[in-house]
Amino acid sequence: MAKTIKKILVTGSVGQIGSELTLALRERYGAENVIATGRKTKPSDALLRSGPFYFINVSDMDSVEEMVKKHNIDTVFHMAAILSAVGEKNPQLCWDVNMNGLYNILELGLKYNMTRLIIPSSIAVFGPGIPLNNTPQETVLKPTTMYGVTKVAGELLGDYYFRRFGLDVRGLRYPGIISSETLPGGGTTDYAVEIYYKAVEQKRYTCFVREDTALPMMYMPDCIKATMDLAEADPSKLKHHADYNLAAMSFSAGELAASIKKYIPEFVVEYKPDFRQAIADSWPNSIDDSAARNEWGWQPSYNLDAMTRDMIEKLTARHQQGKLYG
Ligand code: SER
DSSP states (O other): OOOOOOSEEEESTTSHHHHHHHHHHHHHHOGGGEEEEESSSOOOHHHHHHSOEEEOOTTSHHHHHHHHHHTTOOEEEEOOOOOHHHHHHOHHHHHIIIIIHHHHHHHHHHHTTOSEEEOOEEGGGOOTTSOSSSBOSSOOOOOSSHHHHHHHHHHHHHHHHHHHHOOOEEOEEEOEEEOSSSOOOSOGGGHHHHHHHHHHHHSEEEESSOTTOEEEEEEHHHHHHHHHHHHHSOGGGOSOOSOEEOOSEEEEHHHHHHHHHTTOTTOEEEEOOOTHHHHHHTSOSSBOOHHHHHHHOOOOOOOHHHHHHHHHHHHHHHHHTTOTTO
16 A cells, blocks of 8 residues: 655745646645745745745755654655756756755655655756657666756666665656746756747747757646656556656747747747757657556646647736736
8 A cells, every 4th residue: 555645845846847836736735734945046925825935955964854854744846956057057066956965855765764755857868869759768868968967867866766775756757848937947948938928028039949949848737737646646557767758749949939929920039049059959859758658647738839828828917917027
């Protein structure tokens, strides 16, 4: 009989995914049972109002352990990470937060006999040598970014703690995540979010990858659903643990701009690739996520146009109130 999730710690709760995930977890498990934490960014009023919040540093074991003990934590959604673009500017920080942070969470998981640890991975685990289209679950993992290196090591560590100690570690390889509530913090796929904000605000955007750059992407409601579904999945059905490929849609920057133009016809995009182009080029165009579909019933809801409609509706409403950026 699998243990149940009762008391949750969310790290990285002020981030793009963490901020929305925390609210969804509070809906499902009760506000007081979800302890939100962040490193230094001020949480939004909505997050603060929704339940307990604390500052901790995931790479400092004592600060995490104090939270775990104080709140009887049995499950961690470990969302704290330095993403690919910031990671290339500061590889040492990326290693420290992503690896030491994860190691601390895994060790505390063992020490406190936790029910479950959810540790996100990313399409950044892939690099040269992969089939770029419909990239399979099992393939060569030779990332060229520090972020990717930490995510491959994180998957291997998660699987190791499962095999060696029986710790229930689960993880998914997020594609680029697009959302309307919190801006992403320094990834390569950030253009796919910025483009919507600029379309609504200025009807112009200068994109930092080429028009033909295609990457796997997902809308936030699907990302939250995937994360919570995997966390609740029947362990006896899971053949993988920390490394599920996950997909919803794939499109090029040009196709994304064309989708926005259906709603904002005067929208103009220029393409000026920077250092992030090489990172994008090393990642898949699209992903085969049949393991997630078969083992825990993963099924996305949003395609490109459905996402665009929703993004533009939400951002336009905020822009009209003068609160586009919150
Ligand atoms: N969105 C992430 C990044 O671009 C990929 O996981 O770094």
